[in-house]
Amino acid sequence: MPDIAVEDASLPDSSTVQEEDLTHAFLGGPTDPSILRSFNSHVAATVCHGEERGPLKCHNHSSKILAWPWWSVDNNTRFKAIIEQSGLSQLAHCTYRFVNKLLISSFVERWQPETNTFHMTVGEMTLTLDDVGTILGLPIVSKSVSVPDMIDHHGVTLLVYGLGIIERVAHEEVSTSDLDPEEAMQCATRAYLLFLLGCTLFSDKSGGRVPVVYLGLLMDLGSIHTYAWGAAALAFLYRQLGHASRSGVKQMGGYMTLLEA
Known part of the structure; x- marks a missing residue:
């Protein structure tokens, strides 16, 4: 992975x-x-x-996602089943390989954070929840994707119980464990879904990090599909557009595929 x-x-x-x-x-x-x-x-x-200002650096992680094509592997049916059940599997397939940074930059120049709309010469337009549901097929009406601020101790605890790694390894950000096969499979699934969210819906300007707090929403693998991931993705993209619209900003996060599509 x-x-x-x-x-x-x-x-x-x-x-x-x-x-x-x-x-x-x-x-x-x-x-x-x-x-x-x-x-x-x-x-x-x-x-x-x-x-x-010149074109923005637009973070896109499609190459990271495609580096492990789990959907084409025959001997991981259990893993595939859990990923499909989560309702997030399509994110691995629908992400654009390349980003048109000139197009994105031009739209950002017309984004107004106060109204969350693009101010065009023909009027205002914006991305809506219906767009998210149609383009990504993610739920937009369901449980809120709400994550609290987290101190280091709680983050380590999440990594230990969510990914099945010992505390020392969690501190070192290395993922090795010795678990029974089913528990190991569940931990691997959580790790992949956290990775997938960090590469798509909640991609930020760090280019290689994902907040550990989202792992708390992945602990119960059977309820992941009950969250309104689409609404959270739109709110996150709105915020990224607002940041990128500032004159001194040179790069942008957020799910580029959603914005381009």
């Missing part, structure tokens, strides 16, 4: 917007600064000054 590290933070670092950037109208921007309060720190304001 390709490596992907785990981290404690449940969400990526947010971009800081200075108070002085939120107070006045901007030439060529909205005349009422109370509507789009952060426009002065938006990349569109930089473009109005004649400065081009």
